[in-house]
Amino acid sequence: MIAFDATKVDFDKGGGLVCAVAQDSLTLQVLMVAWMDRAALDETMASGEATFFSRSRQTRWRKGETSGNVLKVSAITLDCDGDTLLLAVDPAGPACHLGVTSCFGSVTAPGIGRLGALERTIGERALAPPEESRTARLLARGVKRVAQKVGEEGVEAALAGVAGDDAEVCAEAADLLYHLIILLKARGLSLEDVMDVLAARAEQAP
Numbered sequence: 001m002i003a004f005d006a007t008k009v010d011f012d013k014g015g016g017l018v019c020a021v022a023q024d025s026l027t028l029q030v031l032m033v034a035w036m037d038r039a040a041l042d043e044t045m046a047s048g049e050a051t052f053f054s055r056s057r058q059t060r061w062r063k064g065e066t067s068g069n070v071l072k073v074s075a076i077t078l079d080c081d082g083d084t085l086l087l088a089v090d091p092a093g094p095a096c097h098l099g100v101t102s103c104f105g106s107v108t109a110p111g112i113g114r115l116g117a118l119e120r121t122i123g124e125r126a127l128a129p130p131e132e133s134r135t136a137r138l139l140a141r142g143v144k145r146v147a148q149k150v151g152e153e154g155v156e157a158a159l160a161g162v163a164g165d166d167a168e169v170c171a172e173a174a175d176l177l178y179h180l181i182i183l184l185k186a187r188g189l190s191l192e193d194v195m196d197v198l199a200a201r202a203e204q205a206p
Contacts, residue, residue, distance in 0.1 A: 002045045002073055010082040011038055018083050022050060022063075022095060025074050025088040026116030026191075027109035031095035031102045034063075036085065041076075048073055050087055069093030119181050119191050126185060135182060143186045150179045 009018055016038075022031045034052035036044070040060045043051040050071035051062045064070030071089040078085060094100055101108040109117035125135040138146055157172040164172070184190055 002048060002076060004045055004076040004078075006038065006041055006045065008078055008082060009038075009041065009085070013081075013083045017053060017055070018085055020050075020052060020085045020087055022071055022087045022089050024109070024113070024116065025090055026120050027113030028116065029102055029109055029113050030104055031071070031089065031091060032063075033103070041085070044073055044087075045076070050089060063095075064092060067093065069095065071095065115177065115181070115191060118178065119185075122178075122181055122185055138179075138182060139186055143183070146179070146183045146186045150176070150183050153179045 011018055017035045018041075019033060020036045021033050023029065024031055034050075035055060036051075037053045037060070040051045040053045043060065043062070047062070049062055049064070050073050051060055053060050062070070070092045071087070072092065073087050073089050075088040076085055077088070091101075096103040100106045122135055125133040126139050128136045130137040130140045138149065153172070153176040157169070157176045160168045160172040181191065184194070
């Protein structure tokens with residue numbers, strides 16, 4: 001059950017419907033836009049999976065009910081006018097009916113969102129047998145080995161920053177970020193925990 005006060009939503013303004021924007025909770029990529037009536041919102045809150053209202057078919061439909069590409073909803077936020085919902089979702093597959101991640105272009109997790117996509121991939125590979133995944137093998141060796149690897153990659157990134165070309169700096173930085181996210185995973189932490197620290201520091205900055 002998702003905690004959200006549905007009584008604050010203004011369904012009257014849109015003739016019983018409100019716009020619903022689905023956004024990947026990790027990458028922050030906008031995946032799709034659809035419509036909800038009160039019943040679709042209630043079903044979404046109860047099931048934890050995004051359910052919408054089809055204006056063409058005049059009926060409710062649950063995303064992924066035929067394809068399996070459901071949108072698991074972790075949070076719902078109402079906009080300042082009370083007539084648009086933002087759904088934070090964890091997609092089980094492509095959100096677009098064309099088979100791509102987003103209805104807004106074919107690029108997956110653009111920009112800084114790539115880190116969220118990487119974190120999700122690391123989480124998936126962590127569940128694989130060690131013999132099938134480099135990530136799983138590293139995690140199986142324990143936090144100390146993962147931390148050691150972060151140290152090694154940090155040194156390589158620093159050396160590249162001093163003496164390497166731009167391509168080498170970027171490659172080493174990518175290796176460092178990959179292993180840093182694995183370390184967070186090994187400690188039961190996430191990028192979101194790090195973002196919370198950065199947000200708190202930003203609020204304290206003069």
